[in-house]
Amino acid sequence: MWKKFSSSPGGSSKFFSQEKISPASVNSAKEVQGCDFPMTKTDMSRMKIIRATNQLYLNLDILDCLAYGKLFLMITEKKESSKKTVIKLEHVNKSFYQDEIVFPILNDISFEIPEKKLITLMGPSGSGKSTLLNILSAIESADSGKVEVFGNQLSQSTEEELTIYRRKTIGIVFQFFHLFPYLSAIDNVALPLYLSGISKSIATAKAKEALSLVDLGHRKEFTPKEMSGGEKQRVSIARAIVHQPKLIFADEPTGNLDSNSSEMIMKLFASCVKDLGISVFLVTHNEQIGLSGDINLHMLDGKIKTK
Numbered sequence: 001m002w003k004k005f006s007s008s009p010g011g012s013s014k015f016f017s018q019e020k021i022s023p024a025s026v027n028s029a030k031e032v033q034g035c036d037f038p039m040t041k042t043d044m045s046r047m048k049i050i051r052a053t054n055q056l057y058l059n060l061d062i063l064d065c066l067a068y069g070k071l072f073l074m075i076t077e078k079k080e081s082s083k084k085t086v087i088k089l090e091h092v093n094k095s096f097y098q099d100e101i102v103f104p105i106l107n108d109i110s111f112e113i114p115e116k117k118l119i120t121l122m123g124p125s126g127s128g129k130s131t132l133l134n135i136l137s138a139i140e141s142a143d144s145g146k147v148e149v150f151g152n153q154l155s156q157s158t159e160e161e162l163t164i165y166r167r168k169t170i171g172i173v174f175q176f177f178h179l180f181p182y183l184s185a186i187d188n189v190a191l192p193l194y195l196s197g198i199s200k201s202i203a204t205a206k207a208k209e210a211l212s213l214v215d216l217g218h219r220k221e222f223t224p225k226e227m228s229g230g231e232k233q234r235v236s237i238a239r240a241i242v243h244q245p246k247l248i249f250a251d252e253p254t255g256n257l258d259s260n261s262s263e264m265i266m267k268l269f270a271s272c273v274k275d276l277g278i279s280v281f282l283v284t285h286n287e288q289i290g291l292s293g294d295i296n297l298h299m300l301d302g303k304i305k306t307k
């Protein structure tokens with residue numbers, strides 16, 4: 001049995017496996033590791049690396065061990081990945097039409113974003129920020145140009161590929177939370193996992209873990225109407241990270257919150273980037289937030305400028 005270890009680097013239980021866990025892997029995890037927490041093949045390889053590296057890790061909690069494994073991978077991947085591109089747009093155009101009138105919104109937009117960054121996007125109301133985010137989230141499509149996210153060519157993908165992209169690669173956070181009012185926090189967070197075919201027990205365990213990460217472990221049975229705006233937004237961040245996406249898109253995530261809650265949400269996003277290696281791309285009208293993070297973009301007259 002794995003024992004809890006109070007002072008583990010990386011904190012306890014901060015990382016999840018990216019893969020879908022099959023019943024077979026649970027059995028082989030038991031055999032290989034003597035552990036009854038479900039593990040994927042990657043997790044088991046990490047465990048083997050950890051075991052081989054140092055016997056010290058043997059008494060750690062399983063999730064602490066995964067954190068070590070993740071740290072190990074992050075260190076080894078760091079050199080290779082320092083210049084990886086997350087988002088690449090080339091000559092993207094988008095217009096809306098009403099009757100016969102054309103309203104050009106995005107005008108020949110090209111930019112590239114490296115991975116593991118907090119990106120902010122500001123711009124006047126109606127300038128096309130949400131439209132751009134919707135295109136990057138594969139909710140809408142561009143009229144022309146190339147949109148590539150983590151190597152996925154969104155402009156050339158099939159509907160099925162886009163569904164997988166939305167379910168696995170990205171997480172989305174909205175200004176008005178979009179939580180199901182009659183579901184508890186834990187069910188709201190676990191729902192995308194149920195929809196991906198993950199079993200209820202594993203989905204619930206991952207949802208619980210995600211809620212702990214946003215410091216809402218004690219509110220897991222509460223429904224949205226029993227929570228403050230800041231708490232609801234933290235639940236929606238937990239829902240956005242529960243499947244361990246590579247990238248989070250957030251459209252005015254603090255637009256409905258007071259300054260303290262906004263600060264907490266921004267700290268969570270910063271921690272997503274720093275601790276979990278998830279890139280965050282957020283739209284805001286708040287000048288202070290718009291100037292925070294790693295890359296500050298500004299949209300005006302259908303064009304993007306970097307500040």
Ligand SMILES: Nc1ncnc2c1ncn2[C@@H]1O[C@H](COP(=O)(O)OP(=O)(O)OP(=O)(O)O)[C@@H](O)[C@H]1O
Nearest residue numbers: 096097103105123124125126127128129130131132
């Ligand atoms: N589905 C649509 N059909 C027609 N016009 C649309 C559609 N979606 C957006 N627009 C128009 O495109 C323009 C850009 O909208 P968008 O929502 O991207 O702006 P925004 O920068 O996010 O604004 P805000 O800061 O107010 O949220 C607006 O003029 C809007 O009316």
Ligand SMILES: [Mg+2]
Nearest residue numbers: 129130131251
């Ligand atoms: Mg908008």
